[in-house]
Amino acid sequence: xxxxxxxxxxxxxxxxxxxxxxxxxxxxxxxxxxxxxxxxxxxxxxxxxxxxxxxxxxxxxxxxxxxxxxxxxxxxxxxxxxxxxxxxxxxxxxxxxxxxxxxxxxxxxxxxx
Amino acid sequence: xxxxxxxxxxxxxxxxxxxxxxxxxxxxxxxxxxxxxxxxxxxxxxxxxxxxxxxxxxxxxxxxxxxxxxxxxxxxxxxxxxxxxxxxxxxxxxxxxxxxxxxxxxxxx
Numbered sequence: 061x062x063x064x065x066x067x068x069x070x071x072x073x074x075x076x077x078x079x080x081x082x083x084x085x086x087x088x089x090x091x092x093x094x095x096x097x098x099x100x101x102x103x104x105x106x107x108x109x110x111x112x113x114x115x116x117x118x119x120x121x122x123x124x125x126x127x128x129x130x131x132x133x134x135x136x137x138x139x140x141x142x143x144x145x146x147x148x149x150x151x152x153x154x155x156x157x158x159x160x161x162x163x164x165x166x167x168x169x170x171x172x173x
Numbered sequence: 174x175x176x177x178x179x180x181x182x183x184x185x186x187x188x189x190x191x192x193x194x195x196x197x198x199x200x201x202x203x204x205x206x207x208x209x210x211x212x213x214x215x216x217x218x219x220x221x222x223x224x225x226x227x228x229x230x231x232x233x234x235x236x237x238x239x240x241x242x243x244x245x246x247x248x249x250x251x252x253x254x255x256x257x258x259x260x261x262x263x264x265x266x267x268x269x270x271x272x273x274x275x276x277x278x279x280x281x282x
Contacts, residue, residue: 091268093268093270095272100274101274102177102260102272102273102274102275103217103260103272104272105269105270108268110268116268150216150217158204158205158264158267159204159205159222159264161207161219161222162217162219162270163219164216164217164218165216166215166216167215167216
């Protein structure tokens with residue numbers, strides 16, 4: 061079974077703090093993704109990576125950065141957290157290619173005060 | 174205009190009923206579509222891919238209508254355990270997966 065793990069299930073941070081969300085997958089997948097999910101808006105892609113050290117902006121990259129130093133690990137960084145970044149953050153991985161299945165981690169529910 | 178649109182529901186149906194959801198998309202060039210299931214406070218999981226010829230997996234049938242640009246999911250003989258949110262996903266380009274906001278299904282005893 062594919063396993064995607066995320067470093068925290070729940071996180072509470074203060075405005076202006078730097079926040080690190082980590083994601084690890086164990087299936088040697090090429091692609092990894094970070095989404096945020098908000099009520100009424102669905103999942104929105106923040107960043108994705110198709111290889112080590114490679115990254116591409118998704119639909120809403122502002123206020124976020126990412127790092128992929130190893131194939132199995134994809135980190136999302138909030139340089140200076142703001143209240144509008146309160147959300148559910150979901151990491152996913154996929155084998156690549158058209159029609160790939162995405163495997164999601166359990167999510168991190170982030171509250172920024 | 175949102176690229177993938179779904180009726181949010183909830184669809185409340187009795188056990189054993191047949192229920193169908195539709196999802197419309199705007200990019201006529203999109204090639205791949207999926208249905209994911211998301212339980213409350215859990216991550217989405219792939220339910221099934223949607224092929225041009227249709228796809229059936231047990232009680233679940235997915236179909237693609239390119240002329241009208243929608244995909245559908247039919248669930249027969251609903252079970253209590255089918256209660257979840259069903260997300261429609263369009264692969265709009267390389268690495269570009271567009272998620273609908275989901276349709277909530279409640280199966281009632």
